[in-house]
Amino acid sequence: MTTYERPASADCLPRAMARRTKQNFSRWRKSSPDNTTASTPNGRRLPMVKIEKNYLFESPGGEQSLKDLFEGRRQLVVYHFMFDPSWEKGCPGCTGYVNAIGDLGMLNKCDTTFVMVSRAAFTKLEAYKERQGWRFPWVPLLGSDFNYDFHVTNNEKIAPVEYNYRNKAELEANKVPNAIVGEEHGLSVFFRIGDEVFHTYSAYARGTEALTDARALLDMTPYGRQQDFENSPPSWPQKPTYE
Helix, strand or coil, rough: CCCCEEEHHHCCCEEECCCCHHHHHHHHHHHCCCCCCHCCHHHCCEEEEEEECEEEEEEEEEEHHHHHHHHCCCCCEEEEEECCCCCCCHHHHHHHHHHCCCCCCCHCCCCCEEEEEEEECCHHHHHHHHCCCCCCCEEECCCHHHHHHHHEEECCHHHHHHCCCCCCCCCCCCCCCHHHCECEEEEEECCCEEEEEEEEEEHHHHHHHHCCCHHHHHHHHCCCCEEEECCCCCCCCEECCCC
16 A cells, blocks of 8 residues: 655645634535535635644543644544533444444555544543444543534534534524534544644534545545545645556
8 A cells, every 4th residue: 555755845735724714614615515525626725724722632641632633644534423421322323433434544544544532531432432342543522622613512601503514593494403402423624734733624414424434534635535636736745546
């Protein structure tokens, strides 16, 4: 399997979006009903938003930041697994999703890390992970706003309700009451430049259902599959498809 080299030139990096235009970030993605815009050539050129907060997570080795979750790689894919702190078991739908995930070895070779994040305690996640026989990294939040900021936990007392790029009024109009309060699922992609981390894409609801293999997950990242059949910006990492 080909290992893809890490680019060093600034020409190889996605364009950052100014904070003041962060609302445009949602509008870019809301234009695609199935949330698969990122897999298109234009999707890989979408601007990204710098992460300003210091989100913290618990791991077997202790406290970790969002940057730490990259494990030194350039790209990070986070699956927001529904597991409320009061629950004894994880969400059945999320469990089905993870059970369907195939070999993700190609991600690491493409400078990409996969991790699952939930709000439940580390001991609960570890017990459920062992019961299911999963090997994917799975970390809980350490009291941060991560789930609220990425709209996979909704509580009006903490943040305005939003899910799948729809606000509370739109969710109610579309008769999606379960997304208005409590846990929901999703998948978010992040990109790292040195010590700076950027949010590049998120998919929710049915937009995550087909993202269960390495190629589909890479399609959601700025660099894509990093193969020469893709229409990517010049100088982005690519190798011959059948090398």
